[in-house]
Amino acid sequence: MTQTIEVAGLRKRYGDVQAVDGVTFAVEEGEFFGILGPNGAGKTTTLEIVEGLREADEGEVSVLGRSPWPRNPGLLSRVGVQLQASSFFERLTAREQLQTFGSLYGVPAAKADTMLEAVGLADKADVRVEKLSGGQAQRLSIACALVHDPELVFLDEPTAALDPQARRNLWDILREINTEGRTIVLTTHHMDEAEVLCDRVAIMDAGRVLRLGPPAVLVRGLDAPARISVASGVLGLEDARLLPGADGADDDGVSLTISTRDPSAVVAAMAGRDALDGVQIRGATLEDVFLDLTGREFRP
Amino acid sequence: MSTFASFKSLARAMFLGFSRDRGALFFTILFPLMFLAIFGGVFGHQTTSKVKVLEVGRAAVLDQAVAHDSGGLGKVMKVTRASDRAAALRKVEKGDADAVVEQRGGELVVHYSAADQVKAGTVRGLMDSLVQSANQAASGKPPAYKLATQQVEDDSLKAIQFFTPSLLGWALASAGVFGASQTLVTWRTKGILRRLQLSPAPIPTVFAARVAVSLAVALAQFALFVLVAQLPMFGLRLGHAWWMAVPMVMAGVLAFLSIGMVIGAWAKTQETAQAVTQLIVLPMAFLGGSFFPLDAAPSWMKALSYIFPLRYLNEGMLNVMGRGLGPASALPQIGVLLGVAVVGALIATRLFRWDAA
Numbered sequence: 001m002t003q004t005i006e007v008a009g010l011r012k013r014y015g016d017v018q019a020v021d022g023v024t025f026a027v028e029e030g031e032f033f034g035i036l037g038p039n040g041a042g043k044t045t046t047l048e049i050v051e052g053l054r055e056a057d058e059g060e061v062s063v064l065g066r067s068p069w070p071r072n073p074g075l076l077s078r079v080g081v082q083l084q085a086s087s088f089f090e091r092l093t094a095r096e097q098l099q100t101f102g103s104l105y106g107v108p109a110a111k112a113d114t115m116l117e118a119v120g121l122a123d124k125a126d127v128r129v130e131k132l133s134g135g136q137a138q139r140l141s142i143a144c145a146l147v148h149d150p151e152l153v154f155l156d157e158p159t160a161a162l163d164p165q166a167r168r169n170l171w172d173i174l175r176e177i178n179t180e181g182r183t184i185v186l187t188t189h190h191m192d193e194a195e196v197l198c199d200r201v202a203i204m205d206a207g208r209v210l211r212l213g214p215p216a217v218l219v220r221g222l223d224a225p226a227r228i229s230v231a232s233g234v235l236g237l238e239d240a241r242l243l244p245g246a247d248g249a250d251d252d253g254v255s256l257t258i259s260t261r262d263p264s265a266v267v268a269a270m271a272g273r274d275a276l277d278g279v280q281i282r283g284a285t286l287e288d289v290f291l292d293l294t295g296r297e298f299r300p
Numbered sequence: 301m302s303t304f305a306s307f308k309s310l311a312r313a314m315f316l317g318f319s320r321d322r323g324a325l326f327f328t329i330l331f332p333l334m335f336l337a338i339f340g341g342v343f344g345h346q347t348t349s350k351v352k353v354l355e356v357g358r359a360a361v362l363d364q365a366v367a368h369d370s371g372g373l374g375k376v377m378k379v380t381r382a383s384d385r386a387a388a389l390r391k392v393e394k395g396d397a398d399a400v401v402e403q404r405g406g407e408l409v410v411h412y413s414a415a416d417q418v419k420a421g422t423v424r425g426l427m428d429s430l431v432q433s434a435n436q437a438a439s440g441k442p443p444a445y446k447l448a449t450q451q452v453e454d455d456s457l458k459a460i461q462f463f464t465p466s467l468l469g470w471a472l473a474s475a476g477v478f479g480a481s482q483t484l485v486t487w488r489t490k491g492i493l494r495r496l497q498l499s500p501a502p503i504p505t506v507f508a509a510r511v512a513v514s515l516a517v518a519l520a521q522f523a524l525f526v527l528v529a530q531l532p533m534f535g536l537r538l539g540h541a542w543w544m545a546v547p548m549v550m551a552g553v554l555a556f557l558s559i560g561m562v563i564g565a566w567a568k569t570q571e572t573a574q575a576v577t578q579l580i581v582l583p584m585a586f587l588g589g590s591f592f593p594l595d596a597a598p599s600w601m602k603a604l605s606y607i608f609p610l611r612y613l614n615e616g617m618l619n620v621m622g623r624g625l626g627p628a629s630a631l632p633q634i635g636v637l638l639g640v641a642v643v644g645a646l647i648a649t650r651l652f653r654w655d656a657a
Contacts, residue, residue, distance in 0.1 A: 083495055087494065092313055
């Protein structure tokens with residue numbers, strides 16, 4: 001496998017704050033890689049160093065086999081970047097926006113309409129960016145990042161401030177981009193987003209990478225119990241505790257939640273008592289991984 | 301990739317952004333033109349209002365002078381008969397009339413109010429000259445001395461000759477400083493600078509595009525100003541070397557852009573940039589001679605005006621457009637403005653930041 005990005009021993013300090021404190025990871029070609037963590041974890045700084053916006057105090061960075069610092073136009077033309085804020089030129093329409101960004105990369109103006117089609121904004125081509133909804137603006141900014149057909153794409157919190165519908169809509173687009181063979185690096189503080197989209201994630205906190213791996217492996221490695229819940233009253237609390245395979249049970253008056261490491265046994269027993277009314281089974285999530293690693297709740 | 305294509309497309313994007321900004325269009329184009337219309341209209345046809353004289357009874361000296369007037373007297377004085385002497389005097393007191401005149405035998409009596417010294421002086425002077433010429437006519441001899449008057453300015457140096465270049469200077473200064481500072485701050489806070497930094501386009505191209513758009517807008521302002529001022533109602537007459545105003549305008553735009561860049565590079569928010577821009581542009585417009593001629597200003601103000609780049613732009617444009625001097629008369633001013641542009645650009649480069657953090 002070719003390494004698209006290699007980062008080793010990265011450090012960056014702002015005044016008294018050690019924003020990045022020895023980060024090491026590699027991203028393979030075609031991979032969908034996520035950098036996760038709460039605000040202030042150092043994800044954005046790490047990304048900025050990899051993109052070539054900042055110089056690292058210490059450490060090695062190689063992107064597509066080259067160093068991103070100092071500014072390297074040859075490298076920049078192979079990389080697409082979508083920034084946190086929707087960085088658009090004022091009072092231009094969606095199409096003009098794409099044409100302008102495209103021209104920076106020598107892309108013909110006609111490419112703009114293809115890109116609008118790809119992100120589902122064909123009918124908004126002549127609408128000014130100020131009039132687009134949050135989700136539409138976000139899709140346009142992704143189109144702007146992809147207009148020159150880059151091999152590597154950086155997305156900085158692409159679904160921040162979007163409603164659930166718009167987020168899901170955007171996930172589909174992101175998956176498609178990745179299926180086309182591009183390498184994607186995504187930062188997010190939505191754990192569910194990382195679980196759904198990423199092949200591998202790096203969980204960061206306080207400038208360090210705490211864990212690195214596929215979301216499923218990280219979650220499984222937790223050995224956290226599954227939680228089975230039904231409506232309160234369907235099953236008595238004592239009965240629930242005594243179910244085969246149940247580690248414990250709790251009833252908050254709304255729902256009865258049973259924690260177990262053997263969910264199939266518990267569900268089978270509950271089925272035998274016809275007590276599966278409104279049943280929900282939840283496995284551990286990346287949020288539990290974060291909780292386990294840092295000892296605190298994940299709060300973006 | 302072609303740098304020129306990037307340049308063209310960026311310039312187009314910036315121009316569209318500007319031309320769709322109604323506020324900017326109003327303040328850079330329409331607002332200064334309104335000032336031109338008002339100033340040109342008010343001061344362009346400046347005439348002293350006539351002296352209003354009330355004649356009580358029959359004043360033969362006055363009546364004869366009015367009867368033999370060939371037009372000169374009628375232009376400066378309006379004579380009305382008044383039957384009630386007391387009422388007429390009250391009118392002068394209240395300022396509704398400028399003087400009451402009556403003749404008592406060989407004596408012409410003028411009642412005036414000290415409230416308006418200028419009018420009072422005019423009326424006394426007028427009546428004095430009427431009495432003199434009546435005396436002279438009575439003597440039957442031709443006058444030994446005659447008075448001839450001539451204005452020092454060329455007839456064409458009317459108010460519009462001054463206001464066209466100087467208000468244009470103000471318009472260019474505010475458009476240049478505002479344009480540059482707002483663009484820089486907006487681009488930084490919105491992350492466009494970052495985005496540009498992450499594209500392979502050469503950064504100088506981006507700034508060249510911004511400068512080109514400003515120059516184009518300035519030339520449009522110049523053309524519009526000159527065209528409007530040349531309308532018959534304003535009557536601007538351009539000097540023979542008016543074309544020299546074009547390089548003058550461009551040098552001015554560069555100077556003001558670089559001042560705007562300094563503000564834009566330094567200011568953190570759009571509001572700060574806007575406030576600082578106003579704080580610089582307005583005093584500069586007043587003290588740089590955009591709203592009134594510096595010739596008449598007190599000497600400290602004249603001395604102070606030398607620190608404002610706008611003074612040089614106004615002076616240079618006034619020389620070639622309004623005063624009809626030769627092309628070389630604008631060269632020192634162009635030099636000063638280009639110097640300001642270079643110094644400003646150097647400072648802006650030192651202060652420049654890519655992102656808001």
